[in-house]
Each structure stands twice: as structure tokens, then as C-alpha cells.
Amino acid sequence: MEALNERTVQDYLRRKGLSPLLGEGAWQAEPITEGNVNLLFRVKNPATGRSVVVKQALPYAWRYPDFKMPTDRLKVEYAVLKVAGEHAPEQVPKVHFFDENDAVIVMEDLARHREMRAALREGVRFPRAAEHLGRYMARTLFYTSDLYLPSGEKKAWAAELVNPVLRKVQEDLVFTQPYKPHPNNRYSRPLEPIVQEIYADDALRAEVHELKERYMTQAQALIHNDLHTGSILASEDETKVVDPEFAFFGPMGHDLGTYLGNLALAYAAYEAHAPNEEEKRAFRAWLLESFEETWRVFEREFLSAWERDANPEEWYSDRYRERYLKRLLKDAAGFGAAEMFRRLIGMAHVSDFWSIEDEAERAAAESLGLDIARRWIRSWRGLETIEELAGLVREGRVLL
Ligand SMILES: Nc1ncnc2c1ncn2[C@@H]1O[C@H](COP(=O)(O)OP(=O)(O)OP(=O)(O)O)[C@@H](O)[C@H]1O
Ligand SMILES: [Mg+2]
CATH class of the missing domain: 3.90.1200.10 (Aminoglycoside phosphotransferase (APH), C-terminal lobe)
Known part of the structure; x- marks a missing residue:
């Protein structure tokens, strides 16, 4: 899959049937650029006040494209979030959606932290x-x-x-x-x-x-x-x-x-x-x-x-x-x-x-x-x- 951007990330969520997470309306997406490795976006619906974070792994580190990294690292991330979600649910973000082919996780927005x-x-x-x-x-x-x-x-x-x-x-x-x-x-x-x-x-x-x-x-x-x-x-x-x-x-x-x-x-x-x-x-x-x-x-x-x-x-x-x-x-x-x-x-x-x-x-x-x-x-x-x-x-x- 292509690298997501502020616009396509919204289409992506709709295409995957995830609109109910945010509710209908005009959404807003912004990149989160603190990390060095993966693409992250916050997608918000101002009408409902709901938001999610979308994390996508590319075959390289986004800030250092020469640094190659396999996208199946996101499968590893998902496996840990899932097992931690079973045994220590309060200590990890909730995962709403994972797609191994696209290397995308949609998770709870922790903007309050x-x-x-x-x-x-x-x-x-x-x-x-x-x-x-x-x-x-x-x-x-x-x-x-x-x-x-x-x-x-x-x-x-x-x-x-x-x-x-x-x-x-x-x-x-x-x-x-x-x-x-x-x-x-x-x-x-x-x-x-x-x-x-x-x-x-x-x-x-x-x-x-x-x-x-x-x-x-x-x-x-x-x-x-x-x-x-x-x-x-x-x-x-x-x-x-x-x-x-x-x-x-x-x-x-x-x-x-x-x-x-x-x-x-x-x-x-x-x-x-x-x-x-x-x-x-x-x-x-x-x-x-x-x-x-x-x-x-x-x-x-x-x-x-x-x-x-x-x-x-x-x-x-x-x-x-x-x-x-x-x-x-x-x-x-x-x-x-x-x-x-x-x-x-x-x-x-x-x-x-x-x-x-x-x-x-x-x-x-x-x-x-x-x-x-x-x-x-x-x-x-x-x-x-x-x-x-x-x-x-x-x-x-x-x-x-
Ligand atoms: N669920 C979330 N809700 C809100 N903010 C988040 C969430 N997940 C990550 N972030 C923010 O995005 C930053 C980068 O996230 P994360 O560390 O998962 O990405 P990364 O690209 O793997 O980064 P790194 O370069 O540290 O490996 C975090 O430091 C945090 O500020
Ligand atoms: Mg990381």
C-alpha cells in the first residue's frame, strides 16, 4: 500500500468501514511527527469530539528513508498490544483495527497524556x-x-x-x-x-x-x-x-x-x-x-x-x-x-x-x-x- 497522507488516511478509514469510530461529519487529520520510524496521524471529528490515531509502517524509517525496516514490525506491535490488552488492559492503548497487508494499526488516541x-x-x-x-x-x-x-x-x-x-x-x-x-x-x-x-x-x-x-x-x-x-x-x-x-x-x-x-x-x-x-x-x-x-x-x-x-x-x-x-x-x-x-x-x-x-x-x-x-x-x-x-x-x- 502507498504511504498515507492527511487526505488519504480519511478515505482509508472510511473504506475499511471504520467511520462509526468517529461518527459522520467533516473529519480533520494531522500528522504526528514526534517519532522517527512510522507514519502517525490523528484523525478527529470536531462534531462528535471523537478521535483515533492511525499508525502505518513503511518499508523504511520515514525520517531516514535509507534505513530499511520490514513492515511486519507492525504485526509484532499488534501482537504485543493484543496480549498486553488481555493481561494489562489499562496500560496500553485500545486497538480498534489491524491490517497486516497494509501494515496499519488504528488505535485509541492518547492525546490526554x-x-x-x-x-x-x-x-x-x-x-x-x-x-x-x-x-x-x-x-x-x-x-x-x-x-x-x-x-x-x-x-x-x-x-x-x-x-x-x-x-x-x-x-x-x-x-x-x-x-x-x-x-x-x-x-x-x-x-x-x-x-x-x-x-x-x-x-x-x-x-x-x-x-x-x-x-x-x-x-x-x-x-x-x-x-x-x-x-x-x-x-x-x-x-x-x-x-x-x-x-x-x-x-x-x-x-x-x-x-x-x-x-x-x-x-x-x-x-x-x-x-x-x-x-x-x-x-x-x-x-x-x-x-x-x-x-x-x-x-x-x-x-x-x-x-x-x-x-x-x-x-x-x-x-x-x-x-x-x-x-x-x-x-x-x-x-x-x-x-x-x-x-x-x-x-x-x-x-x-x-x-x-x-x-x-x-x-x-x-x-x-x-x-x-x-x-x-x-x-x-x-x-x-x-x-x-x-x-x-x-x-x-x-x-x-
Ligand atoms: N495512541 C496514541 N495516541 C496519542 N499519541 C500517540 C499515540 N501513539 C503514539 N503517539 C505519539 O506519537 C509518537 C510516536 O509514536 P511511536 O513511538 O509509536 O512511533 P514510532 O514512529 O515508532 O516512533 P519511534 O521513532 O520513537 O520509534 C509518540 O511519542 C507519541 O507522542
Ligand atoms: Mg518506534
Whole structure:
């Protein structure tokens, strides 16, 4: 199918019999241009006040047409939205329509929410994010794991959602490029000596390779695989996860670590965004409370799903259950560190930092992010509690 535009997207909805979603009348369509990869439109009917969001995958990233990506990534996205819609319906947009041939999803418009990353930069608190995201991760990960799914069903599903091209992007950008000189890497100039230390640190690279191996080989559950604060739309009382096009059957700790790592990045960036010292302390205290609470909710919800719905014939060791959760915490710390390195040194930077115009100020905040990431990567295997992991954030130092 051709790329949709503001006009044809309206014809498309009518042709597919979706007019009842909006009601009859003169609709208005506008592109949403925040993302880099897919075409998104908001189509509204001013007469009824109803609106939907239409997401279309092209065989390339719309902003970078040389960057080829198969359109079946939208089938992956749909599969995740569907399973999350069953187990954590409040944490994802409702899907109204999916067409595999056209690579189009029509979904609930979340215009009432803000991108969490942008809001955190301004010091906005989300009092329910920990509860919602802890539950989202517990449910989506548990119910797509071998703890719950029949063995054959999970294997069939994993074979269907291989997603090799998008996975390779993450393998390269998260686990390969940021730890050696690479043409894709970018970083603020004052960070040069710290980045050179990282490039030369083989102990650090060994840990990252360990995580990369898990990432490439451990088909533990259907993970979102890009669960950063830019994929979360939230308000005071609702939290929604979007954009699971990178999903595949991988290690659960990657979702946990990506989210927690991005909270740590928000903590580091607040070095520059805080309006004053008092607010810096207060906001960071809230961030770390939410950080710890996310894990506690995750653990509680995961264990209760295990008790309720794991197959007791297959998984009957209590000690193993405890060990499983401990291992997830360690993995989260390791994957969280890799996420921070890649956002500070690799190709895909985040607005938490690039919005800081003054280079010296930006690099100072980034050096704190790198210091936290190094503390996490040195300690991930030995971590026992979420409080210890939060403690490593608190111990982080501005290095410039
Ligand atoms: N259901 C929705 N309702 C309202 N806004 C949305 C919705 N889905 C996405 N958006 C907005 O569009 C932006 C891009 O969406 P999304 O991340 O799904 O697209 P993408 O092209 O895959 O982006 P990326 O480059 O981040 O991969 C989001 O950051 C958000 O601002
Ligand atoms: Mg995307």
C-alpha cells in the first residue's frame, strides 16, 4: 500500500468501514511527527469530539528513508498490544483495527497524556506510574513466559515473532557500538576522557558481552524491547505503554532495566533542569521512590501471577521462584547500565540531555549518568535488593 497522507488516511478509514469510530461529519487529520520510524496521524471529528490515531509502517524509517525496516514490525506491535490488552488492559492503548497487508494499526488516541520523558525533564511527578508499570511488566512478562504458556504454544509464537532486523538494530546500538570507537557514536566533547576510559575498560566490555549474549539467546518472555520513558504516555492517574515494534522473545530484565535505566537518566539530567537545589532534592527523592516502588510492585504482581497461574506440575520449587526474582533484579541492573551507556555515548540520544543547550552543563549531567551506569555495570551480578540499586544512583557523582 502507498504511504498515507492527511487526505488519504480519511478515505482509508472510511473504506475499511471504520467511520462509526468517529461518527459522520467533516473529519480533520494531522500528522504526528514526534517519532522517527512510522507514519502517525490523528484523525478527529470536531462534531462528535471523537478521535483515533492511525499508525502505518513503511518499508523504511520515514525520517531516514535509507534505513530499511520490514513492515511486519507492525504485526509484532499488534501482537504485543493484543496480549498486553488481555493481561494489562489499562496500560496500553485500545486497538480498534489491524491490517497486516497494509501494515496499519488504528488505535485509541492518547492525546490526554504526555510523553513521560518530556514531563520528567520539567520535574512532573507521576504518582501512579510505579504501580502501573510494575504491573504492566509483571503481567506481560509472566503471561508470555514458559511459567505460564504451554511449551509448544510459546515456541510457535516465538518462531512467528522473530523480528530479526529490529533486534539487530538493538544488538548493535545497545550492546556493540558504545564500548569502542565507532562512527555512529556521538557524545559531548568534554566527556572525551571518560569515554576513552570506557573504550579501554575490558572488564566493563566483558560484562556488556555477557548481557549481549543473554539478549541474543534467552527467549524468556515476549519483551517490549524499547521500554524507555519516550514509549510511555502518562498523566496523573493513567499510564500507557506504546510502540512495541521491537518486541521479541528475550530476557525480561531488559524491559525492567530499560525503564529503570531511563529513570536514572532523568535523575542525572535533572542536575541541569532543576530550578533550584530544594526542588532538585525533592524531585530526585520522588524519582527514586518511584524507582523502588516499580520493582516492589513488579515483584508482588509477578509472584501473585506465579501463584495463581503457573503450572504447578512443571514449576514446583519454591526456592527456584525466589531465585528467579533475584536473577531478574540483577539482569535489570545490567541491562539498565547498557541502556544508559547507549543513550550517552551511542547513536540514539535522549531529549533529557540534548535539550540542555550549554555544552559544559550538559556534559556535567551526562557524566553523572555515566558514573551511575558504571556503578551498575560493576555491581549487577552481586545485587540483592532494589534499595541497593537505588543507592548506586544516589552515590553517583558529577565527574566534570
Ligand atoms: N495512541 C496514541 N495516541 C496519542 N499519541 C500517540 C499515540 N501513539 C503514539 N503517539 C505519539 O506519537 C509518537 C510516536 O509514536 P511511536 O513511538 O509509536 O512511533 P514510532 O514512529 O515508532 O516512533 P519511534 O521513532 O520513537 O520509534 C509518540 O511519542 C507519541 O507522542
Ligand atoms: Mg518506534
